[in-house]
Amino acid sequence: MSEIPRSMEATGAGAVARVAQRRRAQPSGWWGMALLIATEATLFSCLIATYFYLRFENTEWPIGGIEKPSVTLPLVFTAMLVATCGPVFLAVRAAKRGAPGRAWWWLALAFAVQATYLGLQIWLFADDLGKFSPSDNAYGSIYFTLLGTHHAHVAVGLLLDVWLLWKLARGITNYRLIALRVTAIYWYFVSIAAVAVVLTQLYPSL
Amino acid sequence: MLVAAGIVFLGAVALLVLARVRRDEPGLPLFGENERANTALVLAFGIAVPVVVLSALFVIANLVLLSDTDAPAADETALTVEVVGHQWWWEANYPESGVRTANEIHIPDRTSVNVVVHSADVIHSFWVPELNRKIDTIPGRTNRVELYAEEPGVYRGQCAEFCGLQHAHMALRVYAEPAADFRRWLTQQAEPARTAGLGGEAALGKRYFMENACAGCHTISGTQAEGTIGPDLTHIASRDTIAADTLENTPANLYRWIQNPQSIKPGDKMPGLGLGARKFHAIVAYLSELR
Amino acid sequence: MAVAVPREGQRRTERLERIWKESSGLLGWLTTVDHKRIGILYFFTSLFFFAAGGVEALLIRTQLIAPNQSTLDPATFNEMMSTHGTTMIFFFVVPMSLGAFGNYLLPLMIGARDMAFPRLNALSYWIFLCAGTFLYVGVFTGNAPNAGWFNYVPLASRTYSPGPGIDFYALSLIFIGISTTAGAINAIVTILKLRAPGMSLNRMPLFCFAFLAVSFALVFALPALTTALVLLELQRMLGFHFYDVVFGGNTLLWQNLFWIFGHPEVYIIILPAFGIATSIIPTFVRRRMVAFPLVALAEILVAFLGFGVWAHHMFAVGLANSTAIYFAAASLVIVIPSGIQLFAWITTILTGTPRFQTPLLWIIGFIIVFILGGLSGITFAAIPFDQQLTDTYYVVAHFHYVIFGAAVFPLIGGIYYWFPKVSGRMYHEGWGKASFWFTFVGMNVTFFPMHILGLAGMPRRDYTYPPDMGWSALNLIETIGSYLLAVGLLSVFVNLAISLFRGERVGNDPWGGDTLEWSTSSPPPEYNYAVIPTVSSPYAMWDREDRERDAELLEQGRKTLEEGHETAASTAVDAEWDEVLDMPSHSPWPPLLALAMAGLFTFVLLERWIAAAIFIGVMLAVLAAWHGGEPQEA
Ligand code: HEA
Ligand code: HEA
């Protein structure tokens, strides 16, 4: 049936844009990522629930005289990560409109900020490790586990970015556009998770 | 409840039998081929009947029964017993009188007893089926349950939460006795262990007990044995059973037990010490004196 | 298409055949992405685990045949008991239903040519195989898990379980969790996106609704288990303190996380069975399901409500009364969707003209047993009653009725029902019926007395029991029952194994089946359907005109998608045709990735962190290779 697009054959910027415009439903890849996000979000909910469960089963929090977390830096860094949703969004828009070059640059910008974010977070993490350790007590355990899980998600996102940047540098296809859209919603999720995580992390100081 | 369940079950089976009988005729009996009647049937049995049955069940079981069998407040009870689950035996303390015993709990009959449970290691569950429901003993938590015996008698209880190798051999007994008997028992248990007038063999046994690892794990009050890993043996001879209701407390069984506990409860926390028959016999003689 | 295919159509099917052909032989199976082949792999692997779990069950029963036996020492008994539960739940029922039945049938029922993500599908299978092997390496090296299938802490902590048995348990479950999550996501996207154009949600078979509900439940339930297990391993291996009271941890944290997963899991186990029942019943009673929309809704409700009742497994931990009462009430609410489905089946059978052939017999057995098991489940919602009976054989009776009777019977019924489709041959009806009666009687003889034992106070997970409790006779009966059961099940598989070679050949549709899979040949060709089928009701196979139209379309070469590995993708709700997808073909990467992951898990188990990190590197390399090519470049 000729009127139905063979979308995977779209390999030039224009063709890709046409497919994107004509689409009536989200592609399979989008659904796949949405569901992956659903499980991962549940995973974060479980960890955060664990944090508060442990919190309310203890009278003292943080346990054992551990310093309360300092607020400013984590919040600033999180704001930084959330801000990258902008360039990610613009990258998708550009790609959908048939401008893969611009998409590449937006994504590269997002990548740079996200990578910086992860670097800074790891630095903070190491700094915290100097002060207390996950094997001190339950507070330390859940604190580092929650942050570590979040950072792992950021790292996965960075890998997706790298792979995409490499792919997009060689032109756009329908497949790559879907990959870009999928990566974008992944980053939106990671940003939201970052907010939830940082609020939990800072809870004793708020 | 079982009656309600029975009716539901038989009703459903009857419908299936009917289906078999009428296998060549389409449609419902009486109503025939009628989609609305079909749906109505589903709704009636699937929603209406359960709602009614379950509401009744819920109110009776969870609102009435539950509060009736709750643990009594501490100040309303005549007696508090503290029970501690260990891998694989039960420690029982009577805080008011300082009595400490194991695996055999005495309570006065017709009295609601407040049992406070803890755990020394993993999760166990304290359960005397004839006296009340079960309650888990959980590290870091204190739970309570009421024990109430209408009739004097011996009630068997058992650990109900899987707790490792010897979960199967972690039973206990509750002795419900008339109040006077209970008082007498309590007074007797509060005494320190007998030290004077031990026969020759028993005195020897006492020495072996104190010299060997036994004293490091068991307490015999009034002696230098103050271990807390195993059951208090101060009045071991007054108990009917040993090793958490696994063996009857006879000298022969006592010997079997201390000589090789691992053959009776494989994996148990009490090791066989290999002291040799002579010493073990002497220890048994000593333990048999500890009434 | 029972009519002979005229020449033009013949040419097209041959062309499709060429396009979709996978290599034969071992390599073909290793690199396959065909959902039917993967389904078959799933089937045999999970059947193997069923046999393993069954042998463990028989050992348990043999040990309990009489008081104070020593067929198994306590350590072995605990290992068998724990491995039995773990194997049956994680490595048999779920892979069998979602992996074998879901994989094989979902694309066929919705008129698609493959799953939405064929390579991910293969990956799920290979991970499942590796994770199961991983667990059984533990079992065979004397490191079987031994803290029960719900593995409560602190018993499962290093202090009380120092050996690696618990690590085998935890890591293998994290591992298979990845497979199950991937499988569930795949199933959801397949159902939502690949339905034949025209199969809007209200025209989708109830089977697919059940699998949709299950898959969603898995997506949201598994993370709780994964969290619990990861925290456990962090505690065991790296000295973290989540469950450790001395350092501010909490023992009940494990129980909450486990049962937040665990209760949805039991509905995950039963829902595919519901789906199978709703496929078999209409075929054998020759009428559509009564109250179709209600049943669809009920299937989804069961999965959804299952998330709100977890603490009914914890009534004896000393919950506040108000909490306990809430969870009891929530447990009662679940009766309603179960009741709706149950009476919808019964009414359908009653109003139809049933043929009592083997598949329907299993379903009727299932209905009877499910009512009994469901009713005993309901009795737990009376809190005082539960506090008496929890952790006794009454619970064991309840869940074997609902799991073995209610979840496994339909699976077996389904195996009989679809056997002709998959193999192209018919099983032996007489033996089929005999096997049912053996198993049905054996099942009740084995598990019914457990109710009484529970009421008489016999705790579960006891490796032996004293002779003077009055439990001996019933235990003996149970053990005899379990042997009967084993004979019954064995006769199922012997019957099928012989029929596979000797059975009478069958055509496309030996039953007068209700759903699309019966319209294609038995066994179906690689591409499933030469023409993307036309659908105008959930009982597509009974819409004669639609099927005739398919044959015409084939002649005219319309909707045949013969330019490549193609299938149709539709909008999620209305199933309007949206695009033509190019599906990936055979690939070596899924099994390799699974192997690399197995390496990772092995070295984590051994606590060799550097080697583990290297395997993460290998995984990334495999992933990069996997994603090197794109469909349009192939
Ligand atoms: C397939 C799996 C499956 C299914 C479907 C169910 C179904 C149900 N289960 Fe079960 N359950 C398990 C598997 C399952 N269970 C397992 C594995 C365990 C033990 C885990 C372990 O400890 O190892 C367990 C344990 C378990 C417990 C904890 C017991 C304990 O350890 O103390 C409870 C408590 O409430 C419970 C309740 C229920 C209820 C209310 C249902 C309901 O969904 C049942 C609803 C169905 C019906 C009621 C029948 C049909 C309806 C009608 C005929 C309508 C009319 C009915 C009435 C008017 C009542 N189950
Ligand atoms: C799907 C779930 C499932 C299934 C099907 C079964 C099936 C059986 N179970 Fe299972 N059981 C559990 C899940 C299941 N069980 C769980 C979760 C527990 C709790 C564990 C715990 O407490 O932690 C448990 C516990 C449990 C106990 C209690 C142990 C205890 O508390 O101490 C007992 C005791 O009798 C038992 C018996 C049986 C028996 C006799 C069968 C029989 O039905 C088995 C019959 C099967 C066979 C005999 C295999 C036949 C297979 C073939 C013939 C295939 C042939 C194919 C090839 C050769 C390739 N089970």
Ligand code: CUA
């Ligand atoms: Cu203690 Cu079981």
Ligand SMILES: [Cu+2]
């Ligand atoms: Cu449950």
